[in-house]
Amino acid sequence: MEQGVIFAGFGGQGILLAGKVLARAGMEHGLEVSWLPSYGPEMRGGTANCTVVLSDELIGAPIVDAPWALVAMNAPSLDRFEPQLAEGGLAVINTSLVHRSVQRTDLTAVPIPVTQLAHNLEMPRAGNMVALGALLRGLDSVPLQSAVQAMAHEMEERGRESLVDANRKALEAGYEEAGKVIVGS
Amino acid sequence: MSRTLMRGNEAIAEAGIRAGCRCYFCYPITPQGELVEYMARELPLREGVFLQAESEVSAINMVYGAAAAGVRTMTSSSSPGISLKMEGISYMAGARLPAVIVNIMRGGPGLGNIAPAQGDYFQATKGGGHGDYRLIVLAPSTVPEAAELIMLAFDLSDRYRVPAMILADGMLGQMMEPVELPAPVDPQSIPARPWALTGAKGRDPNVVLSFDLDPQGLKEMNRELQQTYREIQGTEVRWECVDTEDAEIVLVAYGTMGRIGKTVVRLAREEGIRAGLVRPISLWPFPYEPIRKISAQVPTVLTLELSAGQMWEDVRLAVEQRAQTPFFGELGGVVPTPRQILSEVKRYVSS
Structure with missing residues (x-):
């Protein structure tokens, strides 16, 4: 088993953190993981993406030709990465900002109003965790509970224990919403 | 032992401290900024000195000074910054001073860019500075291996009194992987440095120099260096x-x-x-x-x-x-x- 996941969106949407929480959840779940950020001269409002690889064996390349899943937090991200996704792959799309669906028929699209759901939770900055929760519904390698734990560890290390509860709710909201979309999950 | 998710740059810094590095001198440059940040935060808390110099040239000469004083010392930079350090590296090679230099390579030549590249191989392995010298050059391919090779670089550099370089690139510096950090080195186990400049009270003064104006003397210094390099070639090849x-x-x-x-x-x-x-x-x-x-x-x-x-x-x-x-x-x-x-x-x- 080796799964590549790309998180992409605007700088400031918590793209890199969402990827890191997934990588950490995978690690704490006993998998081999790698997390590779795009690190050009980027800034808030520019583009950001990262690649997470989850595997049950030691990881060679931390870059992937055909990622198994994509979290597209804005329209340019879907335009850029949809063609690269593996056959039958998964695309979580933030429909609050992306007003089109996937063009490929082989993909499983998971349209989620990520930004809207985060606002509803009065946690406008937790859209990244809503999206990660939605992704986890389609990802059989890492359970939601591992991600909740990894997120909590991450917040604690940053001295942000007060945000653990809200981020847990965001993860669960995304997971639940995706359940309505992904058939048989 | 538990695994920690760490960036390459952070793992290199932490492993350096665990290897006994107590003096780190630098001038910041992308894509190894996190290494500098980590040292700035951690080293002063762990009986060490962090010093950001006014230039790469100063930083490498501070390494020269700390090494001459017998301290485990290290610096890091990225391609153009390493070019600036080359004069000091050649001096340390001549003066037989152990130290670790980390190059998180980026695109070149010139200012290039901050993306991953391996264009500094010639500079690292063939003598980027002047004179007949070699560095021990180790190239990690994963974050855990980077931590392991930093420890080894300090050991080999001490054993042979030859500066060692860790040659990695921006991808390894920036990416995160799980690491089982090596146990800290017992300071007592670090080889003695009878040649170091520690104050000559009660003994003859030591001399750390990279020159000899007498050609026969410089020839002898070079002969000893070459002998050491042959020994390293015989015993330290890794693949x-x-x-x-x-x-x-x-x-x-x-x-x-x-x-x-x-x-x-x-x-x-x-x-x-x-x-x-x-x-x-x-x-x-x-x-x-x-x-x-x-x-x-x-x-x-x-x-x-x-x-x-x-x-x-x-x-x-x-x-x-x-x-x-x-x-x-x-x-x-x-x-x-x-x-x-x-x-x-x-x-x-x-x-």
Whole structure:
């Protein structure tokens, strides 16, 4: 088993953190993981993406030709990465900002109003965790509970224990919403 | 032991502290900024000195001074910054001072860019500064290996009194992987430094110099250096082989390209191509002998680099026309994907 996941969106949407929480959840779940950020001269409002690889064996390349899943937090991200996704792959799309669906028929699209759901939770900055929760519904390698734990560890290390509860709710909201979309999950 | 998810830059810094580095001098540059930040935060809390100098030239000469005083010391930078440090590195090689220099390579030449590249191989392994000297050069390909090789670099540098360089690139510096951090070195186990400048109370003064105006004296100094280099070449060659036993094509790649090469081998084998990989871990001393042996058994030895073909020259020296030696490289900070390399591999296998 080796799964590549790309998180992409605007700088400031918590793209890199969402990827890191997934990588950490995978690690704490006993998998081999790698997390590779795009690190050009980027800034808030520019583009950001990262690649997470989850595997049950030691990881060679931390870059992937055909990622198994994509979290597209804005329209340019879907335009850029949809063609690269593996056959039958998964695309979580933030429909609050992306007003089109996937063009490929082989993909499983998971349209989620990520930004809207985060606002509803009065946690406008937790859209990244809503999206990660939605992704986890389609990802059989890492359970939601591992991600909740990894997120909590991450917040604690940053001295942000007060945000653990809200981020847990965001993860669960995304997971639940995706359940309505992904058939048989 | 528990695993921690760490960036390459952070793991290198933490392993350096655990190796006993107590003085770190730097001038910041991307893509190794996190290494500087980590040292700035941690070293003062752990009985160490962090000092940001006014330039790379100052930083390397502070390393020279700390090393002469007998302290485990280290600096880090990225390509253009390492170029600035070259004069000091040559002086340390001449003065037989142990130290660790980390180069998180970026695209070049010149200011280049901050993307991953391997264009500093010549500079690191062939003497980027002046004079007949060598550095011990180690090239990690994963974050855990980077931590391990920092510890080794300090040990080898002490043992031979030759400066050691860790040659990695921006991808390894920026990416995160789980690491089991090595246990801290017991300070008592660090080799004694009877030559160090520790105050000559009750003994004859020690002298740390990189020059001798008398040609016969300088010749003798050089002869001793060359003798040490031959000893290192005899005992400190390190490499990894993956699936080379039955291979019809062998890839040679180090660092980031080395790990991508492992994926290429797996993909090739899934398609019935018997590919293998030699991954040099010590770039100097270079693993000529293992590559020489393998080249007698395979028709093709394909070198992969994020450069125009620098290590390729050493591979060809090892192979000596026993096999064909094609090259595949990328330039300017572009990193090829495993499948792009696989199509290159397919050009050289008949099946």
